[in-house]
Amino acid sequence: MVKKGSARLGSEMITIVQYLIDTAYFDEMKNLALGIGKHYVALDMVVRRIIERDFLGMGFSPYLMNLDRYTIIATLKEIPKSGEEFWRIVSSLPYNVWLRYVGIQHIPKKTFIITYLIPARGSIDSVMSILEKHPALDPKKGIEVYRFRHTFYTKPRRFSSYFNKGVLMTMSSAKNLIAKELEVREPVESTEFVRRRKDPIDLLDVIIMSYLEAKYLVTPVWTYRKIGALKFHEEVLEKHFKRHIKDRYYLGVYLKRPPNPEIVNTVLTAIISGRDAIGLAYRLSRTPYAAAFCDSGKRNKCFLQFFCREEDLAVITEILNTYNIDIEKYIFTFRRTGSPSFHDRRTLSFAAYDESSKRWFGLDEAVEMAPRIAPSIIKKYFKPERIPRELIPPWIREESK
Secondary structure (H helix, E strand, O other), X not given: OOOOOOOOOOHHHHHHHHXXXXXOOOOOHHHHHHHHOOOHHHHHHHHHHHHHHOOEEEEEOOOOOOXXXXXEEEEEOOOOOOHHHHHHHHHOOOOHHHEEEEEEEOEOOOEEEEEEEEEOOOOOHHHHHXXXXXXXXXXXXXXEEXXXXXXXXXXXXXXXXXXXXXXXXXXXXXXXHHHHHHHOOOOOOOHHHOOOOOOOOOHHHHHHHHHHHHOOOXXXXXXXXXXXXXXXXXXXXXXXXXXXXXXXXXXXXXXXXXXXXXXXXEEEEEEEEOOOHHHHHHHHHOOOOEEEEEEOOOOXXXXXXXXXXXXXXXHHHHHHHOOXXXXXXXXXXXXXXXXXXXXXXXXXXXXXXXXXXXXXXXXXXXXXXXXXXXXXXXXXXXXXXXXXXXXXXXXXXXXXX
């Protein structure tokens, strides 16, 4: 529960957050102090508060590391009555090691969204053939599968403009600012379109990206010191990040969610297609309210996710109806009293990487090998008491209960 006023951001914090996003910052604190023009000790305190809020993330491109993202939309026969029931469904899903997200949405009722990251050389068909017979899913409703390979994280421009007294404005209040952003006519900027796809160079790269997806700690030294979960030191992390990761897979710092929790009670997902889909998705991601996954082809298609209030839905509909797109699907999740929330989010799976051949395991290979190798990887590279939940493979979570 957020206390009244406790979620407000001071002007210094807003300025620093904008700098971190604009520069895709991951470097020493002394360099950040020089860049912002702030005293080291005072900056250290503000950055720690930003980390504690946990609204910033580090984004890496599954596409560039030779993984394809598939989002599957199905319908459950029954809504689970508890978190334990939901977890049993999640644990029973096929190819569990490749899961990225599983969640139940409120409207349409019983909507079940599953996202997999699988090797580009693999096929989603084997996953689908099992899901079509899964006992928890309603076969009469059918199952839809979409491939969304490209990622537009929430990386707002002019971040400070969207705040009023330290609180991010709702989309309705920021309607004119959003309209100005959408009027910006520029090419879609994404390194995903120009870099070459390639499996990660080694296991440490996958471990580092997996951890930094879960916990953006601003400076490398904090990843292994008191607040960090990694066992290897700053020099090792910096070497791998700068030589292997930064110019291959890194997409920068982004907003995981709006920084003021009280302004969000709804997550709206819209699947759109058409000529304007990718450009619109990109420009919306330059506001603090939306993220997108897209795929280009004969008919561009995007999975748009808005973080908003329920009263903002009319604004979103108005925006989408202005463009040359088709709205294929709306899916809603509400945060209300008495309304259960069932979601399982995961980071990049280090247990799906074959250290000996320096590539991703095959689909079936990973299912066989991951339970064998994951415990030793965790023991060797992580502080178990500090490892984020999203990194812990599901079978290890079960054993630790």
